[in-house]
Structure formats: structure tokens, C-alpha cells
Amino acid sequence: MQLSATPYEERLTAPRSWWLISLLVGLSFALILLPFGTLPLLGGLVGGTAAAAVVASSYGSVRIRVVGGSLVAGEAKVPVTALGEVEVLDPQEARAWRTHKADTRAFMLLRAYVPTAVRVEVTDPVDPTPYLYLSTREPQRLAEAIRTAREAAAA
Known part of the structure; x- marks a missing residue:
């Protein structure tokens, strides 16, 4: 569904x-x-x-969308079934994940002028990307949209 x-x-x-x-x-x-x-x-x-x-x-033209069972962030398109937990990052946590906590294998859609972000775990065993870091002005809404799409795809 x-x-x-x-x-x-x-x-x-x-x-x-x-x-x-x-x-x-x-x-x-x-x-x-x-x-x-x-x-x-x-x-x-x-x-x-x-x-x-x-x-x-x-x-400034990059878009983030949750549509058709996929998360589309910039040039990345990931099916929501390959995504795990979504963590909402406040400005301090977002800065930490952009700097000293960052993994070089992660996909980072980073905009320094957007202080908040979400970190989405990638659960696909074939994909070497551990997580997606997505700058967003509405982290709660994005996290909820990913969760809703993941639940709908699982049903």
C-alpha cells in the first residue's frame, strides 16, 4: 500500500x-x-x-521528498524499506554529526545555513552507507513522514 x-x-x-x-x-x-x-x-x-x-x-534548489515509497534527498533515492530509525537532531547534535561524529561513508545532504537535521539509519545490508544526514528546517515533520511511509510500505 x-x-x-x-x-x-x-x-x-x-x-x-x-x-x-x-x-x-x-x-x-x-x-x-x-x-x-x-x-x-x-x-x-x-x-x-x-x-x-x-x-x-x-x-539552494536541492529538495527533500518522501514520495512513492522512497526518500528522495538531492540526487539520492532510497526506498523507505531500506531505512531504519530516524533521529531528529537539534542544532547542537546536528553540528556534532556534521563534524566529530560524522562517518565518511555516510550520505550527507548538508546545508550549513539550516541548523537542524535528521539522521536516518540505512538498514540495507548491501549498502555500505551507515546513515543519511539530511539538513531540514522541519525535522519532526520529515521524521514522521519517513516513519509513516515505512509503515505503509510494510503493510
């Missing part, structure tokens, strides 16, 4: 301040090209702002 509606979907968008930084990058390019005239100045402003905005947008 699969759930018909998507129980969870989140996009880890970049903070608003990054868009201001994109504009400042464009201004920097414009100032660098100022000695070459007005046209290069405008090209630097437009080109630098656009390039920085593309980088901010692509970094």
Missing part, C-alpha cells in the same frame, strides 16, 4: 542574504571593469550578478 499524496516535500532554499551578496558580486565586477568604460562596467554588473545568482539558486 502506498500513500497517494506526497506526505513531505521541502526545498532547502538559500537564505535571502545570499541574493544581496549576488548583487554585491555584480557591483564588484562592475568596479573592476570601470577603467575600461561604461559598456564593460554594465556587462560586469549584469554578468557578475547573474553568475552569482545562478550559483546561489543551484545550491
